[in-house]
Amino acid sequence: MKTDRTPKIGFGIRKIILALVIPFIIVLIWLYATMYTSIPHGILPTIPEVGQTFVEMLKSGQMKEDILISISRVLKGYLISAVLGIFFGSLIGMYQPVKELLVPIITVIRQIPMIAWIPLIVLWCGIGETSKVVIIVLVAFFQILVNTQSGIESTPKGYIEVAKLYKLSRWKTFTKVYLPHAVPQILVGLRLGLGGSWMAVVAAELIAATSGIGYRMSSARSNMQSDVVIVCMIVVGIVGVLMDKGIGVIFAALTPWRKVENENRKEE
Amino acid sequence: MKEAKDEIRENDNSYIINVEHLNKQFIVDKQPMEVLHDINLKIKKGEFITIVGHSGCGKSTLLKIMCGLVDYEDGIVERNGHAVVGPGPKCGMVFQDHRLLPWLKIKDNVGFGLKNLPKQEREEKVRKHLEMVGLKGFENSYPSQLSGGMSQRAAIARGLANNPTILLLDEPFGALDALTRIQMQKEILRIQEEEKTTMVMVTHDIDEAIYLGDRIVVMSARPGEIKEIIEVDKAESRKRSGAGFAAYKKRIYDYFFEDSDVEYDVEYVI
Structure with missing residues (x-):
């Protein structure tokens, strides 16, 4: 810096x-x-063609519709993941038996790539909303859980001793000591989880869906509309960046003490 | 004066802390290690006790046992006439690494142990104690904005905020520079005189132990044992350059450096 x-x-x-x-x-x-x-234009369109398609998709409202559908799926799956991830991550971080019970199986499940879940999820949940949400949860939940756990676990013993000294209840110790200490790390998990959710929804829509930005790409591919595919890819990238920036701003507001800490560090 | 002290001593109820035949073992690498051996210590209300010893002599453990943060199995440890079973509001503690919670503003750190109080009363107590330690105006700062000395002041304010009768200090000034440390020693004495809190301070700084202590507990290491409890004449010990101070210093030094007089002489000239 x-x-x-x-x-x-x-x-x-x-x-x-x-x-x-x-x-x-x-x-x-x-x-x-x-x-x-x-190179034929069906494979690689010219830049003006892509621009034109972009404007057309914007004007017709199709792009807005596609994006909104995908984002609403992300929000559903992401919120579920955030709640479950923080809950179980905290439990694992604070209670050794819970950790011993859950961590081995979680470690194994995390090795399976998200794409490899899709066939089974589609078999079980069909190609409707449920399957998208389940796939998002599978990706984001673990990212949030693992980061929450590591944040809770790394709480310095000294702080916990202070809580013990003042006889804070288990819950108060959690809300006043463990959780605030873990917040930065949880935010990292939430940020990774959001990025992961967005990627997961696009991938799921590509493979099995009847709506959403991923579906738009896959149907354009079968019609040899490479311009639409490229427009969609650019939009996916931009939306992803915007979501990441947005969440960064929200999180900075949630942890005011970190801003102060960072400023001090720069001054030194 | 001397006689009066002895009278109080005979009456057991006047001891605010009573430690008898305390032994403590830790299990290190599956081997029991004796940390404290047959500790006997009676502390009167309003006394300032300093405990000196090498690092690792168990003095911090002794302090944590007194406040109930560490369990003990063998011996008697009483606070206010009751066996210590855990931390209590009447016993505050200040740690070497101030342990202010970085996510709380100074006022919330100081008020951390003030539970079940109306907001106004709580704020009033925080304000009073911040003023006492000279941190007025830093209510809304975060710990990272404070220097080491200021953080330790805030930690002392937190320790005193719920008006404990006992304040245990675990090398509170150990991480401070020499000048700040002397300043803080003066202030802790002033606070003790104002508040009449019984204080027990663990330190490895012999000068600090002499300057602050009404009595100095000299401990040896492995196992931690009390070698001697030195009664200090405050008129002598408050003059850092006086002959009395030097005599106390020599007496304590001799416990730690029995066979190396050379090392000692250099220090002695100060």
Whole structure:
């Protein structure tokens, strides 16, 4: 991290320019490929074509509908995962027997890639809403759980001793000591879980769905509409970044003491 | 004066802390290790006791047993005439690493042990104790914004906030620089005189032990045993450069460095 004030503005501009270098190169290659090679437009559309499709999809309201469907699935699955993940993560972190009971099986389940769950989930839950939510929960729940557990477990003994000294109840010790200590780590889990949820919903929709942004991509592929596929991919990326940024802002507001700590660290 | 003290001693009820024949073992690598051996210590109300010893001599364990954070199996440990079974509101504790909770503002840290009080009363107590330790105006700061000395002041305020009759201090100034430490020693004395709290402080700083203690408990290590309890004449011990202070210092030094007088001489000149 840069600490001095003066070069900060220049540093900001440099950051933006550097971030744009690689996208710019990609666009150049894309332009070159569509103008000077014989790749068919059905495989690689020109940039203006993609732009036009983007505008059309925006105007017709189709894109909004697709995104809203996908996001509403993410929200359902994500909320369930957050509640369950924090609950079980805290239990595992605070009670050794619960840990011994749950952690081995969780470790095994976590090794199975999300995509590998889809066939079974579709068999059991069909291709409706339930299967999407279940797949999201399978991804986000474990990420949130594992991070919650590690945050709770790493609570310094000294703080717990202070709670013991003042005879705090088990619940109070949790809300006043364990939980606040684990919050930063839980937020990491929640952030990873949100990203994971978004990826999971797109993947699930690609394989088995009748609506949503992933479904749009898969149906466009079967119609050889590569422009729609590319537009959808860009949108998936942008929505993912926006959700990540949004959650980052919310979390910063939830942990005011960390802002102070970080500032102090910079000053040093 | 001396006679009066002896009279109080005979009456067992006047002891706020009573430790008799206390033994404590820890299991280390499946081997029992004796941490405390036959500890006998009676502390009067309003006394300032300092305990000096090497690190690892069990002095911190002794303190934690007194406040009920560590169990004991063998011996008698009483606070206010009752066997210690766990922490209680009348016994506060200050740790070496201030242990302020980083997510709570200073006022909430100081008020951490104040339960079941109306909001106003609670705020009033926090305000009073922050003022006492010289931290007025830092109510809404977070611990990370405070220096080491200030954090330790806040920790002392927390320890005193629910008006304990006993305050146990576990090397509270050990991590502070020398100048801040002397400043803090003066302030803890002032606070003790104001509040009349019984204080027991563990330290490895011999000067600190002499300057603060009404009595100094000298402990040896492995197993932790009380070598001597030194009665201190406060008129002598408050003058850090006086001959009386130096004499106390020599007496304590001799316990720890029985065979190396050379090392001692260098320190002695101060």
